[in-house]
Amino acid sequence: MARPQLEPRADREIFELPLEVRPEHIDENGHVNNVVYVGWLQDAGTAHWNARFDADARAKWSWVGTRHEIDYFRPLMPDATGVKARTWVGDPHGPRFNRYVRIEDGEGRLCAQGVTEWVLVDAATMRPHRIPADILPAFERR
Template sequence: MSWDLPTPFVIDLRVEADDIDGLGHANNAVYVSWLERCAWRHSQSLGLDLAEYRRLDRAMAVLRHEVDYLAAAYEGQELQVGTWIVESDQRLKMERRFQLVRPEDGTTLLRAKTIFVCIELSSGKPRRMPVEFVEGYGRALQEPFPLEL
């Protein structure tokens, strides 16, 4: 597999019938849901699951998505989504990059970046990252992404 950066966190996906839109391929909103699923599973693997978010009264919420749709996905295809944390100010913001690949032929279907902001769950307001976020997400921090979106 030709990943854009080394050591991605990867999840496997299968394009299901419900993912297909009127144009006959996976709907763009489904692609975004796959990114969210990958990011969440990565967070969980770092020990930052929903229970920990609630305990800390903090969460990482999406501020901005940038998505480049490069090729279509079709029903029955097996796909992989990789993610990397490429930037964190260790206070409020964090950036993830994503790559969606079809292993069958190595085609990259999507590249994306998402900027997250730390919020206080009880108020919904931006708040400084707790040390658990700085350390947990910091363990996965990569060098800056080499490709501009």
């Protein structure tokens, strides 16, 4: 059964992160290994957070990924260029946000998509914390 493709929400900022396919990413099947995609989901979320919040906010809050789900549509080969992650967040639920990521090739074709559940934690105690109301506006479409 075909999985529906994730489409960005109209009310959320779509953050883009260029990705590089490196030789060590290629597995014995000749394409980017699945484990690399998990890292890319994390990289996209972290880059988006770092781009929107200053050092003080990043010192106060941290995020912990508690669940990843990835669907693969098209392999990325060793010579792939122009690869990018496009990411946006869902609605906050207590301390949780779902973050959605599309991995696209240089022609804009969907290669993989993922959802990660992130939990906001107090950086000093590492205890979960309800997402403050002032965080969501940073991820809204401008």
